[in-house]
Amino acid sequence: MADSGQFTGDGESSATTSVSEGTAKSNISRRGFLRGAGITAASTALIDGVQLLHREAAAETIKGNAHVRELGPGPVPVTLNVNGTEHVVQIEPRTTLADALRTHLGMTGTKVVCDHGACSGCTVTLDKVPVNSCMTLAIEVGSRRIGTIEGIAQNGQLHPLQVAFVKHDAMQCGFCTPGMVMSCSALLERNPKPTLADVKKAVSGNLCRCATYPKVFAATLEAAGVAPEKSIS
Amino acid sequence: MNKFIFSDCTSVDAALSQMTGEAVVKAGGVDVLDRMKNGVIEPAKLVNITNIPSLRGIHETETGVRLGALVTLAELGDHPLLQSQYTVLADAAGHAATPQIRNAATLGGNLMQKVHCWYYRSADFACLRKGHDMCFAYDGLNQYHAIFDTNVCPSVAPSSTAVALSALNASVELTSAKGKRLVPVREFYIKPDDKHPTMETVIAPDELLTAVLIPKPAAGTRSAYQKYGEKSSYDWAIADAGVVLEMQGDVCRKAAIVLGAASPTPRLAVDAAALLVGKPITEETARAAGLAAMQGATPLSMNGYKVQLFPVAIYRTILLAAGKMDRDPSAAG
Numbered sequence: 001m002a003d004s005g006q007f008t009g010d011g012e013s014s015a016t017t018s019v020s021e022g023t024a025k026s027n028i029s030r031r032g033f034l035r036g037a038g039i040t041a042a043s044t045a046l047i048d049g050v051q052l053l054h055r056e057a058a059a060e061t062i063k064g065n066a067h068v069r070e071l072g073p074g075p076v077p078v079t080l081n082v083n084g085t086e087h088v089v090q091i092e093p094r095t096t097l098a099d100a101l102r103t104h105l106g107m108t109g110t111k112v113v114c115d116h117g118a119c120s121g122c123t124v125t126l127d128k129v130p131v132n133s134c135m136t137l138a139i140e141v142g143s144r145r146i147g148t149i150e151g152i153a154q155n156g157q158l159h160p161l162q163v164a165f166v167k168h169d170a171m172q173c174g175f176c177t178p179g180m181v182m183s184c185s186a187l188l189e190r191n192p193k194p195t196l197a198d199v200k201k202a203v204s205g206n207l208c209r210c211a212t213y214p215k216v217f218a219a220t221l222e223a224a225g226v227a228p229e230k231s232i233s
Numbered sequence: 234m235n236k237f238i239f240s241d242c243t244s245v246d247a248a249l250s251q252m253t254g255e256a257v258v259k260a261g262g263v264d265v266l267d268r269m270k271n272g273v274i275e276p277a278k279l280v281n282i283t284n285i286p287s288l289r290g291i292h293e294t295e296t297g298v299r300l301g302a303l304v305t306l307a308e309l310g311d312h313p314l315l316q317s318q319y320t321v322l323a324d325a326a327g328h329a330a331t332p333q334i335r336n337a338a339t340l341g342g343n344l345m346q347k348v349h350c351w352y353y354r355s356a357d358f359a360c361l362r363k364g365h366d367m368c369f370a371y372d373g374l375n376q377y378h379a380i381f382d383t384n385v386c387p388s389v390a391p392s393s394t395a396v397a398l399s400a401l402n403a404s405v406e407l408t409s410a411k412g413k414r415l416v417p418v419r420e421f422y423i424k425p426d427d428k429h430p431t432m433e434t435v436i437a438p439d440e441l442l443t444a445v446l447i448p449k450p451a452a453g454t455r456s457a458y459q460k461y462g463e464k465s466s467y468d469w470a471i472a473d474a475g476v477v478l479e480m481q482g483d484v485c486r487k488a489a490i491v492l493g494a495a496s497p498t499p500r501l502a503v504d505a506a507a508l509l510v511g512k513p514i515t516e517e518t519a520r521a522a523g524l525a526a527m528q529g530a531t532p533l534s535m536n537g538y539k540v541q542l543f544p545v546a547i548y549r550t551i552l553l554a555a556g557k558m559d560r561d562p563s564a565a566g
Contacts, residue, residue: 067247073236093239093279096266116267120333132333135266139239140281183332204466205331 071139078139082107083151093139098122100138101148109149109178119207123179124148130186149178152185161185164219172210180206184220193224234266235275243284248441249410251280258282258441260303260339263330264346272356273363288341288443291315297449302341302442306330309340309394319447321456321475321554325397328460328566331467341442343394344405344421348433348497349469350378350388362386364431376535377471380543381496383531386425389494393473395422396493397458398445399501400475406444407436415446422498451487453480457554460493461546462565470494470565472542474550483513485555490526490547495539502526505547514555516548523547 072093080087080100089104098115101107101124110133113121117135124133125147152159161184164170171177180203187194187202194202199220203213221228240256242248252258255277259265268274282288288303291312298319300309309315310327329335329343352358352369359365370378370387379387390396395418404415416435423432436442450456456477462468470493479487488506491499505526512518523544530540552558 065247065250067242067244068251069241071239071241073238092236094234094236116270117263117331117334120331123333129336130333131337132331135263135334135337137239137262137266140241140262140283142284202332205333 076139080138080141080146081143082146083148084145089138091138093137095138096134097124097136097138097141097146098133101133107148107150111175111178113175120183120205121176121179121207123182123206125182125186128186128189130183147182149181152181159185161188161220161223164223168215168219168222170212170215170219172212176206176208180208180216184216187220188224193226194220196221234269237276238278239281240278241281241284245285245287245408245441245443248280248282248285249408249439251278252439252441256280260342261305261337263334263338264342268347268354271354273354282441297447300340300445300447302339302444304340306335306338306340306343306394307332310335318450319401319456321400321458321477322394322397324458325393325475328458329393340394340445343392345434345442346391348388349391353388361430362388362425371533374535375533378533378536379496380530380532380536380539381500382424382498383533385427385430386497387533388497390422390497390499391469391494393458393460393470393493395499396473396475396491398447399499400456400477400489400491401447402489403445403447405442406446407440408443409437409440419501424498451479454478455480455554455556457550459546459550459553459561459564460566461542465563465565468565472539472546474546476550476554478509478514478554480555485509485512485514490522492526492543495543504528509551514551514557516552519548519551520544522551
């Protein structure tokens with residue numbers, strides 16, 4: 001949600017114990033420039049935010065009942081295992097997983113499009129199961145392993161699915177692509193030899209306004225080493 | 234989304250102890266977070282029940298099946314026992330929403346989700362169902378609204394699993410500090426009335442929906458669910474039907490037909506089902522039942538098309554349940 005992290009996010013990311021390689025880059029990018037400009041404009045808001053953080057530091061109360069943990073409403077430390085690396089972020093319970101990834105960890109590969117679970121642009125995996133990160137609170141992820149688009153390529157080598165997406169030009173504007181790749185890679189994990197119907201079902205929740213579906217189907221089948229069927233659309 | 238206390242509970246008793254005042258129970262969070270993002274609700278506390286182990290699992294019992302409230306729609310849709318013996322439920326859950334949502338959304342949450350109406354779900358409209366004094370749908374945009382029971386609030390029941398469970402005559406288990414009670418799904422939802430327009434179910438504020446119990450189907454039972462929307466990949470239903478038939482040879486001995494997206498509650502089409510009883514299931518009887526289910530419809534200014542769509546949905550789903558027609562490729566989900 002734009003409302004929860006627009007200005008506070010950059011201030012709070014300093015509380016992160018480890019930051020992914022992508023965000024540590026020192027060269028100026030468009031996003032980095034905008035982020036810097038935001039900090040200047042919002043410095044007073046940040047100070048307010050820090051005071052608020054201290055005031056609400058009654059972060060975690062374990063009630064007399066051992067089966068209840070009360071967290072928040074202010075920021076609390078939450079450990080997230082993203083692509084095999086543990087990160088500790090200071091987040092409010094209302095922070096969605098999408099916001100935690102994008103705003104607090106700087107992993108902007110995951111896109112937020114509709115923010116209501118209706119387009120699947122924000123798809124990530126939890127223990128290899130695809131879910132909408134916009135409809136998941138980061139605080140409830142627990143020990144489940146989060147997979148994002150940043151973790152698909154390994155050791156600088158594109159995943160065969162990514163290679164096939166490039167070869168088949170399976171994108172136009174590209175905004176739905178990270179979600180598409182996450183849905184398709186999760187499919188190949190559980191079903192290495194899918195049929196066209198399987199691929200269609202796997203991306204049935206992923207909206208693409210450019211309508212690149214036939215190319216997504218072809219790319220995924222090729223990555224799986226499955227011969228394309230006659231009519232791919 | 235407003236700030237809130239996240240009360241993470243690991244037992245039913247703990248969750249019950251937290252359900253006070255402004256607290257809202259959250260399972261998969263799909264409907265609750267959606268309404269919070271829309272600003273329709275601003276709970277001071279969310280009671281998280283997803284870490285309560287006793288609410289999980291699909292259990293076959295001597296009398297049928299017991300489904301924990303936290304079973305996901307994906308688990309329901311993929312379960313071999315449900316697919317073979319409770320097909321209407323596996324179909325309804327397996328075709329709801331998107332794969333991503335089905336992986337997170339729970340059965341309890343699906344049953345407890347609030348009615349569908351874009352005025353009700355917008356913070357900009359102080360509508361009757363939210364406790365104010367007028368309904369915007371009658372004179373507004375009502376193409377997706379109800380065609381039955383439209384006198385107070387013509388919102389529609391959105392839960393496809395409620396359609397299936399109503400057809401199967403299942404019950405929900407409601408647990409409070411005082412104990413447990415079972416309520417038939419057919420009596421769980423409340424039609425809006427002038428006195429209590431905001432009430433949607435019979436659940437009390439101190440009760441938690443903990444399980445769903447489905448009776449074992451009689452020999453010869455066959456069932457099916459189909460949903461029609463504006464697009465085929467995934468969509469909210471504009472018309473959906475759940476059908477359960479008890480067959481003896483070729484003859485139908487008992488039938489239940491339930492419509493979703495037709496009324497503010499899942500609608501049991503009793504007269505339509507009665508037309509099937511004592512006869513073989515044929516195109517003619519199925520068509521007659523579909524048409525009979527529309528008796529007494531009171532469509533609004535923009536949803537008269539539903540009165541034509543439902544008979545088709547019902548007819549095709551009866552034949553699908555009877556094994557006399559394939560799943561409609563143009564159905565949604």
